[in-house]
Amino acid sequence: MYRDWAQAAERAIVTRHLRRVWGLPGTVLGRSGWPPTPDQRLHWHWNYWWQAHLLDCLIDAQLRAPEPARAATIQRFVRSILVRNFGQWSNEYYDDMAWLGLALQRIGVSAPLAAILSELRSAWTPDGGGGIWWRKGEKFKNAPSNGPAAILHARVGEVERARDLLAWMERTLVDPDTGLVWDGLRLNDQGSGGELVKAIYTYCQGVFLGACLELSEVDAAARTIRAVAAHCAPGGVLRGQGGGDGGLFAGILARYLALAAKRLPGVEAETARELVLTSAESCFTGAADVHGSPLFSPEWTQPAVTDPVRGPTRDLSVQVGAWLLLEAAATLE
Template sequence: MYREWAAEAERAIVTRHLRRVWLLPGTILGRSGWPPTPDQRVHWHWNYWWQAHLLDCLVDAQHRDPTPARDAVIGRFSSSVRLRNFGKWTNDYYDDMAWLGLALQRAGRDVEPILAELRSAWTPDGGGGIWWRKGDRFKNAPSNGPAAILHARVGETERARELFSWLDSTLVDPDTGLVWDGLRVDDHELVKAIYTYCQGVFLGAALELSEVDAAARTVRAVAAHCAPGGVLRGQGGGDGGLFAGILARYLALAAQRLTGPEADAARTLVLDSARACREHAAEALGGPLFPSEWSQPAPDEHSRDLSVQVGAWLLFEAAATLA
């Protein structure tokens, strides 16, 4: 069932969103909206990190059901990101680069240009960690979490542990176990907003580094505070459309790598969220159209966003690994 839903999500998003870049042969990226506005038709509206997660979903699908055709799409897609990013892999946002690095690394591409940027972003300011973006004075979970995961996966364990330790000592709420957003370094102000993807990337880093207690604590916190009625809560459209899907990805890993009640809780959160999302989908061109809030019916005001649709696809691919 979950594998079939993942395949449905893939067909729908490929049908509605994947198009050539600037009409150039051999290129392909995801249009950021459907139905597309005129600027979205030509990929003028550029969401670098949304494309990273779309690439990650294509890699998930290739693991689920390998085909030569999709393998070719993954290669074309990876090259098209660089083309649309004006010939380079990098930008000014370290969280964006970390996300693309994770997707490219899974796709078998060289990620050294991205790793070099992430290495250079670490400073002792604020106790360690990397910046959110160049020229800023903010350090946060959305940059340090995926960077820690990437460093761990390429064998740079010492740096990964530095980033994880900074997150664990600086941004974890001692009362709830939830991960706050970030730290404004100059005035030491903690930004205590709670976003689901912050929980996801912290969980992912803990799992990569075998920090079992921290991972289990995060699963418990998510179950208690981020999943009303047992379904992971959404955070609107735009960038927020990806947040719950990212959390679902790492909850699925937790279900496979942890033991005991936390593994069961992680599995239940992913599968129950997948059932809710599929139940509340609407029919559209190519297949189901998913809601931004998985416990409520589609379409909603955010359903046209690529981020919302890819977030759901992330969820279904995560569920498929647990089927």
């Protein structure tokens, strides 16, 4: 069932969103909206980190049901990121680069991965007690950058750096009362005077959990799952956080909950599994049928709005977030 749902999500998103870049042969990226605005038709608005997660979903699908055509699409997709990013792999956001690095690491693309790892290493400073910056030129360190960077460093064997980043999040961003992970730490221009940003996003829980899993920090991973179940999943369904970037947040958490369900012992593994599967069922059954393919809602407990298609439902991020969830559920089937 879940594999079928993941396949349906793939078909819908590939059909609606994947198009050539500037009409160039051998290129393909995801349009940021459907129906697309004029600038989205041209990939002028393309959003680097949404594309990184779309690439990750294509890789998930290839692992689920290998096909030569999809393998070729993945290779074209990687080349197209370089084309659309004007010949470079980096951008201003360290979390964006970490996400692309994670996707590239899964398919063994070494040259751009090396460039991204170099960027991430350079982002570490002692300001605020350690950790990496969120964005170049800003004095803000957060879970969305340090979490995926820690996962990537761990996966390429740079375990000491990964542990440093996870330790910084643990001592700086974990709420001692709830076990939830806050967003980040904002410093002044001199790199001191930290102010905690205590916003709670499903994104932050997911990347912290993922880092714990890569580094076998079982107790911290279990604590995070309990916190998510208690505070981020009313009725057992992961809470949505709107369109735009927020459309990806719950899908990211679902990916690492599925990994936790397979790697952890005890009751928390079952809790993680139930969160993913319950969310997947609510997400898919709440999708609208558009020409025989599902269109997903940004809030998985609510039906998708399609008449007319408007608001966050049309965002690529929202659709990829659902696809992330359904691929995660498929791994647990």
